[in-house]
Amino acid sequence: MFFSPEPKTKIEDFFNMEEELSEFKEKLNMGKLIIILGLRRYGKTSLILTGLNSLGLDYIFLDCRLLPSGMFSLNDFLHLLEDELNRKSWAKNVLSNIEGVSVSGLSLKFRKRNQNVLLNVLKNLEKKVLVLDEAQELRRSNYRFDYLLAYLYDHVNLKIIVSGSQVGLLYRFLRVEDPEAPLFGRPYFEIKLKKLSSQKAREFLEKGFEQENLKVSSKIIEEAVNKFDGNIGWLTYFGYSYTKSGEPIDKILDRASRLSVSEVKHALNVYGLGKKRYVEVLKIVAGGSNLKWSEIKRGVEAKLGKIPNNTLSNILKNLIDQGFLVKVNGEYSITDPILRAGILKYL
Ligand SMILES: Nc1ncnc2c1ncn2[C@@H]1O[C@H](COP(=O)(O)OP(=O)(O)O)[C@@H](O)[C@H]1O
Ligand SMILES: [Mg+2]
Incomplete structure (x- = not known):
């Protein structure tokens, strides 16, 4: 069912992501490191899981958002890995005889939680696929995961897929183009997910409602296509909610916008006391249309007093890297209309 959440x-x-799916398979076949990019809810996780399952490959899928907030340790990462290994029936066989791992009955446990065990386990995942979903989160550790990835790339016969909604942050972590960085010079493949065209979005909703045996007028479909703007995740959210409750679009949209604001708030927590300025910048950009740097500066200063140029530049850069803002021809706007509505109303 298309609308399952x-x-x-x-x-x-x-x-209908045949193109993306065949690109995924082709690149996975050719490369060792595949980077899947796209804003929140563009379907990255779905593409990875559907692609790997349809190829019948064994994989380890780590959702890096499940790591503790703030700085986390190698120990935390090993817990995440251990949990996932316990979900895979093949893992106990593959890892039963290696140092540092004990397998008893149905469960697998790491005897120690250090780099040796991590490397031992990963070395034994030959020919498998390691997925690091939302991998920009791995930068929040003193353990250097970029070195780990480079080591795996060079020495272990294993494919690595990383995905990221916060595209700028992901690249700040991977630094694939930085000559000083461990991953520099390793060939990699990139897949960028885009939003659906209005025609595809319409087709998605029509087929989805058909699967649910629900007749929905073309007027409502049209309105949803316009308001949810080709974001397959929001369209799914709409289809699911409408099928369950028959609520008006605006009510569903309002809930979606509240959800997306809670993600922004969470993401801005890392800035501590600086958060106030980030909030103000987002509100000003959301309240205008395609604002220039100087217009944003004026807006922030009117509310919060003087702000140094480099501070504002830094805030804008971070918000872009986190996928909340885009800059096109020197003008700033919010990446997603649902998020924009949420910022105006709830931030
Ligand atoms: N190709 C697709 N077909 C049907 N539903 C999809 C598709 N891609 C994503 N979705 C739905 O959209 C939502 C967001 O997808 P997800 O894969 O979690 O996105 P991301 O990982 O980019 O945030 C989920 O509810 C998912 O079920
Ligand atoms: Mg995802």
């Missing part, structure tokens, strides 16, 4: 894992539930 969790990330898709099966081709039957996966709407």
